[in-house]
Amino acid sequence: MTAVLAEQIGRADRARCRVHRDAELRAWHELLASIEGDEWQRRTVCDEWDVADIAGHLIGQAEDVNKAFSFPRRYRKAKRVYPDVLRIDAHMMVQADEHRGTPPAGLRTEFDQVWAKATRKISKNPELIRRVSMTIDGFHVVKFSLGYIQDILLARDLWMHRDDVCQALGRPFDAGPYAGELVAQVMYDLMDGPWWEHRPAVEVELTGQGGGTYRLGRGEPVGRATVDAVGYMRTVSGRDDAPAVTGDPVAAEAVASCRMPF
Numbered sequence: 001m002t003a004v005l006a007e008q009i010g011r012a013d014r015a016r017c018r019v020h021r022d023a024e025l026r027a028w029h030e031l032l033a034s035i036e037g038d039e040w041q042r043r044t045v046c047d048e049w050d051v052a053d054i055a056g057h058l059i060g061q062a063e064d065v066n067k068a069f070s071f072p073r074r075y076r077k078a079k080r081v082y083p084d085v086l087r088i089d090a091h092m093m094v095q096a097d098e099h100r101g102t103p104p105a106g107l108r109t110e111f112d113q114v115w116a117k118a119t120r121k122i123s124k125n126p127e128l129i130r131r132v133s134m135t136i137d138g139f140h141v142v143k144f145s146l147g148y149i150q151d152i153l154l155a156r157d158l159w160m161h162r163d164d165v166c167q168a169l170g171r172p173f174d175a176g177p178y179a180g181e182l183v184a185q186v187m188y189d190l191m192d193g194p195w196w197e198h199r200p201a202v203e204v205e206l207t208g209q210g211g212g213t214y215r216l217g218r219g220e221p222v223g224r225a226t227v228d229a230v231g232y233m234r235t236v237s238g239r240d241d242a243p244a245v246t247g248d249p250v251a252a253e254a255v256a257s258c259r260m261p262f
Contacts (some may be wrong), residue, residue, distance in 0.1 A: 003203045003215040009188040012181065018123050019152035020178050024158040025115050027176060028058070031162060035169070040104055042168040045239050046161075051168055053096040054108045054161050060095025061154060062114035065121055074075060074098075079082045088136055088261075099164045122150045136261060140191060150184060153262075159236055160262060163230060175230055179210030182227050186260075195260040202251035205230055216255075223248025225255045236262035 012020070032055065041053040049057070064071040071091075078090035085093065099236055102110070130147030144153070159175075159182055166173040176182075183206060190196050201217030206229035215221060225247035227235075235243040245252040 001205070001213045003213045003221075004184075004187075006187040006214045007191040007218075009184050011148075011188070011192075012152070012185055014123070014147075014151060016181070017155060018119070020182060021119055021122070021151075021155040022160070023176055023178055024120065024155055026164065027162060027174070028115075028158060029112060032111060032164060035104065035165075039169055044164045044168040045234075046164055047093075049096060051165050052102070052104070053100060054109060054165055055111060056099030057096040057104065058158060058161060059099055059107070059110050059114055060092070061157065062111075062118035064095075065118040065154075066114060079233075094200030096220060112188060125150070133249055142261075152189075155188070156182060158262060160233060160239075162236070164239075173230065175209035179229070180212060183210040183233065184212065184214075186262075187212075187216070189260060190216060190236070190258060193260065195258055197229075199254040199258065200250065202248075202254050204232075204251070204255050221251070222254075225251040228256060233262075236260055247259050 021257055026095040035051060043050055044054060045055060060070075060074070064074065074094045075087070075091050077085060078085075081097075082090035082093055099110075100105070100181045106153045125147070127147075130145060130150075132146045133143040134146070134149075135143050159179075163173045163175075196216055199217055200222040201215065201219045203213065203215050203221045203224040205211070205213045205224065207226060208228045208230060210229040210233075212229070225245050227243055227245040231240065232245075232255070235238040235256065236259060243256050245256045
């Protein structure tokens, strides 16, 4: 299979991002409806969060879209409550904290309501608002536009956290009909941002759901590596530092060591 040049994939447009987000919200509605009893308290790979905490965090993400002062309030609170945690991570912890203790029925109802409003607002935001940027401290200090955060990162967050919950519950993860497009956007981001850095050019075959073959880096590839597509998204996002990558050692190391905000 011919490798797609990751840097030439391009950004998914606003309408396509709405399709991705709506698909994830439908999948989440079905998932939340299926969770019962102590399944809500199952621990997940996300630090100290259980399944209910992830739902609370995602509700918080939508609230930050809907309410003008929600994000800055939580961002200030995060610095005070979690001074030793990376600021954006602390902000997400505050989102989960503020919904902890909400009964399952409340989480289901709130999730549907706030995300229905949020996705409409994202689709209608004027371009001037979408161009507003914010600085994120992490692997690198980078600026992300509000349009990018809302179009790309929120759908990606919903998708990856759905896998987190499925893993915690011991259920198979259905990556959905647009998994290949979501994964392709990650591969594009690896080259569009500072994340691939000085790693050599490689070809990587992503297998399974959302799979495809990509060329990362510039110049002639030094080798080829193979890894499961969803598994690699977990690695890139910092969830799994020991991915099952096979292939040429130099290429495998370059692929396995790359991380980016998710």
